[in-house]
Amino acid sequence: MSEFSPGQRWISDGEAELGLGTVLNCDFRTVTVLFAASEETRTYSVRQAPLTRVAFGSGDRIQSAEGWQMLVDDSKEERGLIVYIGEDDQGQLRELPEAQLADTMQFDQARDRLLTGQVDRNDWFNLRFRTLHHHNRIEQNPALGLAGPKVDLIDHQLYIADEITGRHAPRVLLADEVGLGKTIEAGLILHRLLLTGRAERALILVPDSLTHQWLVELLRRFALKVTLLDEHQSQAHSDGNPFETGQLVLASQQWLFNNPHRQAQAEACDWDMLIVDEAHHLDWTPDEQGPGYSCVERLSTAIDGVLLLTATPEQMGLESHFARLRLLDPDRYQDLERFKAEEAGYVQVAEAIDALDALPAATAAESAAARARIDAVIDDADSQALLDTLAEPESDDAQREAARRQLTEQLLDRHGTGRVMFRNSRRHVGGFPSRELHVSELALPSAYRRVLRRIERDEDYLDELLIETGLDHPDVLIYPDAMYRALGEDPLNAEPWWQFDPRVTWLLEQLTEVGDDKMLVIAHDRDTALELAEGLRVLGGVHAPVFHEGLTLVERDRAAAAFADDEDGCQVLVCSEIGSEGRNFQFCRHLVMFDLPQHPDQLEQRIGRLDRIGQQHAIQLHVPVFEQSPGARLLRWYREGMDAFSAPHGVGSELFDAFGDELAEALLDEESLEELITETRALFDTKLKEREAGRNRLLEHNACRPARAAKVIEAIRELDDDKALPRYLEQALDIFGVDSQDLGGNIMHLQPSPQMLDGLPGLVKGEDGFSATLSRAQALARDDVQHLSWEHPLVREMMARQLDGNMGNTALALLKHPAIPGGRLMTELVFRTHCPAPKKLHVNRFLPATAVRVLLDEAGSNLSSKVSFGGLAKNLTKVKKAVARDLIKDRHDQLRELLTQGEQEAERELPSIVEAAQTRMRETLDGELSRLKALSRHNPAVREDELKALADTRAALDSAIEGTRLRLDAVRVIVTIDTD
Structure with missing residues (x-):
């Protein structure tokens, strides 16, 4: 059964989260596997495919694609495929071909490894459990994707990154004045989208003079490795499309805009994000457009996410500014004259926002004048009710402040180009030198x-x-x-x-x-x-x-x-x-x-x-x-x-x-x-x-909302100051074979040891390694020092090895305790939620992999609430692998029973986990969907595809979370020994 045949079911050893795969086709060189639950397809070399065949045995419970379950009693093979035989939930004897297994099923590797005597070190098991715990915390932190980059915590940059990455397929113009950090904003946005799985491929087009600076900046600040593509590199890949050679491709605008052949190759690729720096140099008039503008226009039509960067959105004229917005949303910005008329109306909106600060006024006449300016730009009952609260003399300060804030946000949301353009000025940001x-x-x-x-x-x-x-x-x-x-x-x-x-x-x-x-x-x-x-x-x-x-x-x-x-x-x-x-x-x-x-x-x-x-x-x-x-x-x-x-x-x-x-x-x-x-x-x-009177006032109000920015910074500092990170690093570096030398000043030097596991980012055996620090301030002060965080590539790789592979998913240990007789058996089972879903849904923000720990004694009593993980772990001692295999062999039947009972215990906790995740998801997305629907009635900058995408995302997440299942992630057998 080791040969590949269409219809067979396999799982990926390195990407277990993809779910159950089906062999689509194979030949003597390659095999192609479809992971339907995750909407992913992989092609592997037959000789080195990192795949494990799914084969269930007697006593295992499996699920069909139609939803019914079977308790396996026996199996047979027909033309290279397994047919399972057993009873369904109604007690009827049925057969289930492996091709009809549910795509959401997971192969229980920990169970099979344990029962065949394959056990890992206890410290590996401990690290695996702690990794799962920390991963669950981090994935739900609202600063995920923004905490890792080596940047100062500057309000407007973090607000913009947080706001933009919260949207479906963001298409925006970053137009901060010179020196306010547009490149950093773009890097933060790209980093978060990549980290959360909402983007995988990006094309970055910059002026020729800035290509190397972008290359270094993305690597040094964001730990993003990009492929710098030019004509020389392209010719080296004459047998294929050079734009397919990297996930993140950086190219010179001058080179690409003057080369129609390379443009066609770039347009033939699938991209999630397009970033264009110095976008004001793209020539456009109502009568004609330059080759650069035409190239970006074609790319932006095919690519969902687009970031245009320019420090001078209007300095080249209102017509040029309109041309930039037209690239982002051609349906919204069709008519130049209409756009000019809209621009003229922003003075009235800015005056209305100023009038909010004047209420309640000292005199009736002043209050009436302020209300008249506000009434001129609002037209719905909710806004009128907020205005009444603000103007009502009997309202208390808290009520007025809440009403003022909500009305301000409504006006900013509903008017102007604030959803497609972000512009901060030095006057607005402050803190610049004279x-x-x-x-x-x-x-x-x-x-x-x-x-x-x-x-x-x-x-x-x-x-x-x-x-x-x-x-x-x-x-x-x-x-x-x-x-x-x-x-x-x-x-x-x-x-x-x-x-x-x-x-x-x-x-x-x-x-x-x-x-x-x-x-x-x-x-x-x-x-x-x-x-x-x-x-x-x-x-x-x-x-x-x-x-x-x-x-x-x-x-x-x-x-x-x-x-x-x-x-x-x-x-x-x-x-x-x-x-x-x-x-x-x-x-x-x-x-x-x-x-x-x-x-x-x-x-x-x-x-x-x-x-x-x-x-x-x-x-x-x-x-x-x-x-x-x-x-x-x-x-x-x-x-x-x-x-x-x-x-x-x-x-x-x-x-x-x-x-x-x-x-x-x-x-x-x-x-x-x-x-x-x-x-x-x-x-x-x-x-x-x-x-001062018109649109720039609106943009400055909308480009940074201090309360929102403060929450993001607070969440980042929570991760920066996480006391668990240095403890986790110490254990992980030791297990993965990385030597750490304290250089003083909160700086350490990381270097591969001879025993280091291969493939760790930035660490190659025989090379010097790198210096790093947990301190953001120290990292910013030294270009040669990396910022270690939960998002650093090294930390994420070590966590991924634990979460996605077999490392540490089985163990056997001895426990010496005066209150427990020798020869007793306990099992410590760690179950993990499994929710297969496309990466673009970012289901982890609501339901990251969640651990359910079950500790059973040999009589089947659940001791989980009485004995903590840490308290137990520190009292365990290791045992030789040969002895461990003999112990497992002797207790094989008893272990199978405990594994089955542990699964039943864990299943009792699943409904509450699912319900909590759905509640979090609905509270977040339902509120945002309602807000966007209301906003779309006033501001045409809210695209119809954005509303539909959010509704589809909500429905898909609801279905994915509802389908969450538990699978055995790790198991440790504990045998008590006499204290004598």
């Missing part, structure tokens, strides 16, 4: 002055200069070194610009003044950055690595690492404009803008490299400008026209669109500049007021 601007006016070198003066005298010379240098206007004016370099054929330009440009010597002086502090220098042009580094070396003996777009990813990382190293690193890093995109240098507080970008967004991106969450100091912005130069006039426009250096305002793009052409002309005309600054400031103030 910015201090230091402007140094320098004399204009004669080589630059000569050209600028000629431009001022001769209107035609500027056109000639543009042709001669090949530079654009106004670049030729605000980047004089680039102009000088382009005119290099002139004999007067024999020396490099850095030999006479006072900004170079000024920078050397600044490096001396800041002492040991690090300085990030950003210049617009790559050649400027390279030549500036050469000037620093020649004139000051300063070694400065250069970070620019011409470097490979490895070279960029090497330059950034040389700057970040506290002990042996360089004091200064020189970047081209690409240095202001994506990289985080919050460990540095001095930013030198060697020149100024002409676009406000680029200016803010530069500052945003330092001004981020985690920055501990005020940002020092150093700007050298030449007196009475175009660069000095550009600086005035930034400072006086839009207050660009004090904080990010999010309107720079609109101002540049309005005045960019005028600005280019005003760089040579002081009088025009004065007028331009006045007009810019007026529009700047107007735009800020519009944002």
Whole structure:
């Protein structure tokens, strides 16, 4: 019966939770098995299939697919398949072919291993029971999936991750301002969906310059290993689809968007999640769309979950913002003009939310005015009742606060784009450092002055200069070194610009003044950055690595690492404009803008490299400008026209669109500049007021609800501070053969021992292992130290080995106790709930594997409530395996009877476990379903498929939980011995 045949029933040794499998087909190389209860199919090599044939014996109880049960008396074989013979519940003699066994049945490996004399160590059995206990606790913790990542506990990031992962197939725009952690939010979302089984495959598309940073960030912070795919890697898999080579695939947008063949391969794969960074670069207008937008649109149509990341959702215009939302929900966002009209109505909703804080007012007239603003946006009886409670003078403070909170949440839920877009601003989040601007006016070198003066005298010379240098206007004016370099054929330009440009010597002086502090220098042009580094070396003996777009990813990382190293690193890093995109240098507080970008967004991106969450100091912005130069006039426009250096305002793009052409002309005309600054400031103030009054106010209210965030953080800290984790780790590491060395400072070094079990994450025999800590603060302070938690891959793998395999599911021990005569037999049975269901249902949040312990003496008396697991375990001693096998053989019949009786005892507890799980599920999902149904009547952002998916999930969970059964997970035989 060891050969595979279609219809045979097998179980997976490594994935027992899949349930009973059926052989679909097989040949001389492979066998394909369907696990119908879990909706999974697996194909194995015939020679190394990790499968165990299901074969029941006399006395075993089995269940048919139709629901009736049989007590097996005998069996026979017909064409390679087993036919069981026995009596059903009505006492009728029946036959049951194995192909008709219920898919939800589990093969009782512990029972059969015990009765055939296969026993494990007692400490393995103890660890298995404790693993089951801890797994049950952790799976029900509301912070599951958010506690493991190596991140600070920041309110808005955790709220967003918790809110989004609570939805079916989330499709959202993460639009926090620069420095607020969109990448971390995306990582938290992905990590939780993967950990809970609601996602298995994800495609991550990022700008080419950020691919390696994403790769490192996902590994270092979230312990997620991704496949970085490029053309070279793709060609290495010419025999198949390269996008099938990994579960998590990271790819460059530029590479994929310019390659239709690779796009077709990506679209041919099944993905659960699509993540697109810097999504504002996807070009779209009502008349046409760029190749990148078209590619993402096709992918987002086929992929259920979509995350778009952008720090500038509106800076490229309302039309561009609409294009992003259209990718997320094309049915909801069909008409651009309708969308613009909706945007205009958000002012009224924001005013209504403000009016809630004004109630109850001091006078009747004020109360009436506040109620009128609120009445204008609510139209249902429940909201009116809450409003009445809030305005009622006789309501107490608690009633008013509850009504105010509920009304606020209703308005936020029902209006605006809050369900598809999350945007936090620095003003809303708070806690950011101040910015201090230091402007140094320098004399204009004669080589630059000569050209600028000629431009001022001769209107035609500027056109000639543009042709001669090949530079654009106004670049030729605000980047004089680039102009000088382009005119290099002139004999007067024999020396490099850095030999006479006072900004170079000024920078050397600044490096001396800041002492040991690090300085990030950003210049617009790559050649400027390279030549500036050469000037620093020649004139000051300063070694400065250069970070620019011409470097490979490895070279960029090497330059950034040389700057970040506290002990042996360089004091200064020189970047081209690409240095202001994506990289985080919050460990540095001095930013030198060697020149100024002409676009406000680029200016803010530069500052945003330092001004981020985690920055501990005020940002020092150093700007050298030449007196009475175009660069000095550009600086005035930034400072006086839009207050660009004090904080990010999010309107720079609109101002540049309005005045960019005028600005280019005003760089040579002081009088025009004065007028331009006045007009810019007026529009700047107007735009800020519009944002303050309208949708941004709603988004800020909705992007982080403090009470909800506080609960998530509390749940994470509960797991962080769990005293059981270090005790469990100590036992598990010892059993799995991992050496732990205390390095001090709450840090340990984990290293494989010669006896280590194979396949543990991060530990390979013969290699050094890794350093880790249970302290979140310690892990955050050290990039080279991992954060050990219940969610760490090593811990989860050790738990999975216990839960999914045979390790420790049988044992035999001796008990010496003066009150118990020698030669007595006891059985300690650990039953486990089994609820086969598709992973996407995440049934564990309501019914994780639950242990039912039954301790029987040889007379069948249940001692479970009288003798605890821990109290018994510490009094047991081990026995040699040969002796254990002989003892089991001698008591074989008695053990079978106790196993059967133990099952009956355990079954009495199953109904209460199932009922409690169904109650938890219904309370959670029924409330959410009711809320979404009510919300859908007001806010079209609630998709119909979201409502249907939630209803289907509830029905499927109800059915799955109702079908929960108990199976014997582990059994320990205890034999008493005389105390003499």
